[in-house]
Amino acid sequence: MHCRDVDVFYGDNQAIFNISLDIGKNEVLAMIGPSGCGKSTFLRCLNRMNDTIDSCKVTGSIRLDDEDIYDPSMDVELLRARVGMVFQKPNPFPKSIYENIAYGPRIHGLTRDKTELDEIVENSLTRAGLWKEVKDRLDDVGTGLSGGQQQRLCIARAIAINPEVIL
Template sequence: MDQRESFMSVVESPMNGVNLPGAREQGEQTIGRPLLDRKVSMRCRNVDVFYGDKQAIHDVSLDIGKHEVLAMIGPSGCGKSTFLRCLNRMNDTIDICRVEGSLQLDDEDIQDPGMDVELLRARVGMVFQKPNPFPKSIYENIAYGPRIHGLTRDKSELDEIVENALTRAGLWNEVKDRLDDVGTGLSGGQQQRLCIARAIAINPEVILMDEPCSALDPIATATVEELIDELRQRYTIVIVTHSMQQAARVSQRTAYFHMGRLVEVDRTDRIFTNPGHELTEAYITGRFG
């Protein structure tokens, strides 16, 4: 069997649970193996996602540790963003989407029909690929969430929340003298940091980021990456990224997805230097994807 045939036998082989063809016995965490060395923020077990009759996510089990950055990488269409949206039930907004399995936030079942979805999305905030500030002032972009969730008693408290959120997002000094300006008038990088500030203004536990830098220039990307590193001191962050270099820079652990399945998750340095599965190695070395 030549090198290409050997490689294709790995790519085309079925992937069922921990016994993945090509898997190597190494690393602190492979599929289905729970985190043992840190507190868990979110625990996902045997998650399947269907769009009508088509299954998009197959039996994914994954722990997300508190105050870590977990990067999810893989080829386009491999299910990264679909799985990310499970974590705050954004898939509920798609009529034909069905999510099965166990998803827990601090040991609470977020799939429970009695779960307050608005409250869940306050606890698990989201930053999207394209900056999407509200067509309101910079101040109102930040104030909106705390106001509707009843987090403030008066204007002075709201002012403090707005300043703190913008400060944590590294934007306060740039906008403090023009808080009444429309948020959509900011640069692309500033808009994305405004969206991050909007997410953290309601004091979430987890922040989901779906390719947050894909629409940004290199300078704005570097600023957001520095911000991510600072924010993990307070929040758990899960980031979907098409950039392996970005995953290597910002995350402590990396999960590799392929064709709707979680191939492996491990410390980021191990994923990029000594991956535990041949599919992961083939992707990070550029042989496919």
């Protein structure tokens, strides 16, 4: 991703000032700063989650694989499949553990049958370090897991669709 001169406004209030940043393939980046300094606001720019806030305006350029993610022709749903996000506070769907993971691959047409979907669910939960803890209770509701388990469930849900970027 390549970000140039990114500013973010909530109405008349400017929250982000002139961010320019390059993020390379397979690079891990950590953002550190005090509460309220704009870390989450900036991350939300990278998959256009700020579009859901009417008063929010993003200026500058953010490119993914040389595509302007703010181009009006950009399919935002497809972008969010390419740029997954796991929030600081876990937010599992009020569905089973299995369905939390299966949802993304199913809506994006990433599987041909239940066997493939089962493999994606198991692989995603394994990669998130949760499979051994939940493999015998995949029908239980995801919101019934502990806080740490819910966070790993959300990570597994994000990686189930193989995004290019995880925020």
